[in-house]
Amino acid sequence: MTNLVIRDDRNGLALLTLNRPDKLNSLTVGMFRELRVHIAEIAKSAEIGCVILRGAGKCFSAGHDLADISKGEEVPSRGWHSETLRLMEKLPQPVVAAVHGHCYTGALEVALAADFIVASDNARFGDTHAKWALTPVWGMSQRLPRRVGIATAKRLMFTADMIDAQEAVRIGLAEYSVPHENFDAEIESLAQKILTNSTFSHAANKRLLDATDASPLDAGLQWEVMESEGVGPDMQDRIAAFAKKGK
Known part of the structure; x- marks a missing residue:
């Protein structure tokens, strides 16, 4: 059985990879279950000094799996997804979301729960809740305005516009972007800088x-x-x- 979230530990770095590349890493309850297990284990680990969260294949994640939503998801409790992301946010280790390709809606809520976002220059971000007559329950309404300001958050939420990496950096959603061909090397370099410190x-x-x-x-x-x-x-x-x- 394929792991939906792969953990790879490298000399103090925990690399977590969302692993449904054939479905553009769309987010399911099963994926969140595995992510939550990794978060709980990392929280107790004295060996891990930095966490990088990224996606396998073509993108970070296209967002919440609409097929799961339409058929009705069975979650352990109300607010369980939000609670999982809050647990990640409260990890003692720095957590970086390394975003390439799509990062939409639920995926953006996941990325916002990291300490900051680093973007490949091919990254695209957007909140499409309003497109599907949905409202956020994983933290978008709280984290997005804290990151970009309330007016910009409203613009993104009301229009459901997609923005590129350059615009994401301009509004403060992503910290910086790098050419895609340098993305892996930059993520590794960033992790090493963090791990060098206390x-x-x-x-x-x-x-x-x-x-x-x-x-x-x-x-x-x-x-x-x-x-x-x-x-x-x-x-x-x-x-x-x-x-x-x-x-």
């Missing part, structure tokens, strides 16, 4: 950012002073290694 800092900074997102500035500054975890267990070793390198 896993303690990554986890602590994610908690700080999550706790103070959209807070008033003074409240956020007070939270940082009172709740910041300060010095990690590897600080002295890192400073000593830097000092030794400089001699």
Whole structure:
């Protein structure tokens, strides 16, 4: 039986690949079940310092499988998909969505639950809920405006327009884009940059950012002073290694 989400661990990197290439990685309950298992295992792993989420074949994902929607999906509980993405979002490790090709609607909701998106220059993004008389329940209404601003989120949601990688970067949906022929190398390079730095800092900074997102500035500054975890267990070793390198 083919795995719907493949996990490949590489020296501290967990590469998660959505694996229904014959169906453009359209998202099913079964795929989410496997994704959730991987998320739970990674959350407990001290060996994993970075997570990359991408799609097999021609694209990241064309979105929620419409055939599954039309016949009625059986999910463990109401809000289960949204809960799964929130668990991914709250992983202590940095999570990067590496998007090439299609990234529509449900797939965009998945990508938005990553810490940020890196796009191939052939990536295309869009929210088509309104095209099918649907409303988001996986997080689009909350994460998209936080990423791009409420007016831009409304434009994308109301028009169901598809946008390319250049426009996605311009509006802040994706952090940056790279030529498709360099995409794999860039993702590997990015992961190595993240892995070079402290896993303690990554986890602590994610908690700080999550706790103070959209807070008033003074409240956020007070939270940082009172709740910041300060010095990690590897600080002295890192400073000593830097000092030794400089001699």
